[in-house]
Amino acid sequence: MSKRGYHHGNLRQALIDAALVLIEAKGPTGFTLSEAAKTAGVTPAAVYRHFEGREDLIAEIALQGFAVFADLLAYAYDSGQPSALASFEAVGRAYLAFARKYPGHYVAMFESGISMQRTPELHTVADRALGVLERAAEDLSKQIPEAHRPPPQMVSAHIWAMSHGVVELFARGTPGARCPFPPEDLLESGIGIYLRGLGLIPQDK
Structure with missing residues (x-):
């Protein structure tokens, strides 16, 4: 999956949707922000535009x-x-x-x-x-x-x-x-x- 960085159309909701998948699979403490970014197809740095942490x-x-x-x-x-x-x-x-x-x-x-x-x-x-x-x-x-x-x-x-x-x-x-x-x-x-x-x-x- 290519990294779309800051150009993702709805990055905030994409990260939320990615985190939901990870929560169901690993629990609320079983994933990192970097994993959420990877699942959403964006760069880890892009996450911090919307969330300070997990x-x-x-x-x-x-x-x-x-x-x-x-x-x-x-x-x-x-x-x-x-x-x-x-x-x-x-x-x-x-x-x-x-x-x-x-x-x-x-x-x-x-x-x-x-x-x-x-x-x-x-x-x-x-x-x-x-x-x-x-x-x-x-x-x-x-x-x-x-x-x-x-x-x-x-x-x-x-x-x-x-x-x-x-x-x-x-x-x-x-x-x-x-x-x-x-x-x-x-x-x-x-x-x-x-x-x-x-x-x-x-x-x-």
Whole structure:
């Protein structure tokens, strides 16, 4: 592949796309900026026109990922109406769908060690994604007296952690992790058990 240096038409996005390929193949710390440049077909020096280092590149991938993630969760929540529970479960399924469809972004967002506070833009878009879960938890809580409602931030954090666990263990082909149930069923049943324990949905008859 020839080196196109500074004349690449969209160097910034080309480097992001190259890094996504490398992240999926080697993980977020398994490649160098020089490898990203080589994969993109540009000179290593050209990378520094846009990124100071590998972490800046990964942070940009995380930013793009969170933007798509937030939109996907919001769409799932809105499409799950009229039931608050259906909307909540739709958000969980959207979480798994995102992890499958955008594995490189998912790793950059949650497994690279990049802080969500790294830049104001990244913090804002990550908060927007978490806000969908918090809104779903708040809507579910409206059926019980305010004094007994769990904080929506706590509920959303627990569901986020549960979703991430299902992704890590069963939704991405982790070696040695075997389960007779589809990841979607695992997450949905886990969410149901959790929400019933909090009194947010009725117990099964």
